Amino acid sequence: MTDVTTRGARLEPCAAQDSAGPLVLVNSLGTTSAMWDGLVPVLRGRFDVVRFEQRGYGAGDAPDGPFWLDDLVDDLVGVLDGLGLGRAHLAGVSLGGMVAARAAARHRHRVQSLTIICSAPVLPRASWLERAETVRGDGLATMRDTVLGRWFTPSFAAANPDVVTRYGDMLVANDTEQYARACEMLAAADVRGDLADVAAPTLVIGGSADIATPPGDQERYAAGIPGARLLILDEVAHMATAAVPERIAREIAGHAAAGG
Numbered sequence: 352m353t354d355v356t357t358r359g360a361r362l363e364p365c366a367a368q369d370s371a372g373p374l375v376l377v378n379s380l381g382t383t384s385a386m387w388d389g390l391v392p393v394l395r396g397r398f399d400v401v402r403f404e405q406r407g408y409g410a411g412d413a414p415d416g417p418f419w420l421d422d423l424v425d426d427l428v429g430v431l432d433g434l435g436l437g438r439a440h441l442a443g444v445s446l447g448g449m450v451a452a453r454a455a456a457r458h459r460h461r462v463q464s465l466t467i468i469c470s471a472p473v474l475p476r477a478s479w480l481e482r483a484e485t486v487r488g489d490g491l492a493t494m495r496d497t498v499l500g501r502w503f504t505p506s507f508a509a510a511n512p513d514v515v516t517r518y519g520d521m522l523v524a525n526d527t528e529q530y531a532r533a534c535e536m537l538a539a540a541d542v543r544g545d546l547a548d549v550a551a552p553t554l555v556i557g558g559s560a561d562i563a564t565p566p567g568d569q570e571r572y573a574a575g576i577p578g579a580r581l582l583i584l585d586e587v588a589h590m591a592t593a594a595v596p597e598r599i600a601r602e603i604a605g606h607a608a609a610g611g
Contacts, residue, residue: 371397377450378404379444390599403430420540424450447470455553464554464606467554472575553572553579553580559585560588561588
């Protein structure tokens, strides 16, 4: 059983002599911390990198009942506390972006910089409740092609079938009930009221081909967070960290190092 204080967190020390501080990476829905594999070699050039598992995903502690966005924020703070980290840079994808944004608003003294990637301040409630119902009735495998079609552009999928297969396997390996509960959590999640309270230097990254959280969602983040910078990448879909990992890693590293 994983220690739920640190949620299976692992700290990968900076490869350079001087670290710019800890950088905590927050996963998207349906993925494990392996989603950051392509970024860590670059990020470790400047930071002590921390990865952990969201509750119900790989951490070995499936909740007994519903959980909500605030629970995931508490989990993130628990990771910081469990590792003895007073402050850290945060970067999150999709659901992870919502978690990181609320953490930055409610625990301002703990967040040194913030990077939000392919996320939305609020999501369509009905569609996420419908997804929860579909998953419970038919299983996660029935969602595989639909989700992968939102995560990757057709051209990327054709050129990188191994990456798409790996992410599809990561998705369907999730516990069906926990995934359904996470969909219900996303249906209720709304961080629009948190954005004005974010004080950390913020970079918002989106993809022009992201149909799950389109550029307009990134613009809402950037407009709501004081001083936030917006970057939209051409021909990149929702899983930008898999499509252009080195580019995303360089953007996170440059922004966080400057913000620190």
